[in-house]
Amino acid sequence: xxxxxxxxxxxxxxxxxxxxxxxxxxxxxxxxxxxxxxxxxxxxxxxxxxxxxxxxxxxxxxxxxxxxxxxxxxxxxxxxxxxxxxxxxxxxxxxxxxxxxxxxxxxxxxxxxxxxxxxxxxxxxxxxxxxxxxxxxxxxxxxxxxxxxxxxxxxxxxxxxxxxxxxxxxxxxxxxxxxxx
Numbered sequence: 001x002x003x004x005x006x007x008x009x010x011x012x013x014x015x016x017x018x019x020x021x022x023x024x025x026x027x028x029x030x031x032x033x034x035x036x037x038x039x040x041x042x043x044x045x046x047x048x049x050x051x052x053x054x055x056x057x058x059x060x061x062x063x064x065x066x067x068x069x070x071x072x073x074x075x076x077x078x079x080x081x082x083x084x085x086x087x088x089x090x091x092x093x094x095x096x097x098x099x100x101x102x103x104x105x106x107x108x109x110x111x112x113x114x115x116x117x118x119x120x121x122x123x124x125x126x127x128x129x130x131x132x133x134x135x136x137x138x139x140x141x142x143x144x145x146x147x148x149x150x151x152x153x154x155x156x157x158x159x160x161x162x163x164x165x166x167x168x169x170x171x172x173x174x175x176x177x178x179x180x181x
Contacts, residue, residue: 050101
């Protein structure tokens with residue numbers, strides 16, 4: 001056990017209370033690092049969602065421009081509500097991908113990625129102990145971490161659905177083009 005402290009450059013605790021204090025400080029430091037990593041993960045998912053929106057619109061643009069260059073008849077369409085089922089399916093896929101992308105980019109669920117500095121200042125003004133303050137921050141940070149993992153999991157799922165809807169457009173567009181010619 002003392003080898004771990006030597007490897008980390010941490011002095012070996014002399015008493016059990018020193019070990020507890022050191023453990024609390026290490027957990028707060030670790031939680032701060034983990035929360036920062038979660039924030040970066042969520043930022044990366046949002047960047048990937050923006051890329052997914054670009055892919056979605058690129059696929060839709062390519063196939064719709066291909067349709068405009070074909071000499072196909074649109075007279076059977078009639079009105080908006082009497083569109084062919086294959087086109088409704090294409091529109092559903094485009095919309096589904098965009099909706100999931102929007103849900104990722106616009107943060108409807110708020111996560112907590114920083115420890116509460118106001119609490120620390122309040123504790124200092126109230127002349128509370130440092131160890132008590134750090135223990136409270138460690139407990140809150142653990143709760144924040146768990147809640148953030150749920151948000152990140154939902155974001156990951158939405159990104160997968162957005163990509164599936166975007167790439168599922170390709171066979172749907174091909175089916176619509178073949179049926180429209």
